[in-house]
Amino acid sequence: MYAKTFYDRACGGSKEAKAQAIAWRDAQLAELQALTLVEFHKHQRSNNVSGVPGVHFHKTPRQRLGFWQAKIRFHDGTSVTKSFSVLKFGDKDAYRLAVAARSELLARVKNGPYLHHPVAKQLARDVHNAAGQALERRHAHTRG
Secondary structure, eight states: OOOOOOOHHHHTSHHHHHHHHHHHHHHHHHHSOOOBHHHHHHOOOTTOOSSSTTEEEEOOSSOTTOEEEEEEEOTTSOEEEEEEEHHHHOHHHHHHHHHHHHHHHHHTSOOSBOOOSHHHHHHHHHHHHHHHHHHHHHHHHHHO
16 A cells, blocks of 8 residues: 555644654555665666667657667756667667667666655665764774
């Protein structure tokens, strides 16, 4: 279950409802396995017909035979595409080259938790910063 309603009246007021909702959310998040960025990029979508995530076949008026394309969108919003013409390489080799290019693009992904929501990103930054500050305090304490 990914949604639950906490009514003020049933929970004894708005503050209590909010506290119960936050506790429930935190318990749900603790049980979920978060995807890493690499796992997210390797996940095959239901509409994928190439058999390889991030590899697609395109036909355009300029490329009547089409081309195979490897694509990835990095977590910072930038995307990279590499295309391989069927006319130039043949269908099988163009596909093979696109699959290899996708593997190279995946190798460039900085692995970490896949965070989509802005609040989740901010919480991750806060946790990371707090951990760094604690480490600095520990090193300063051992040096002093």
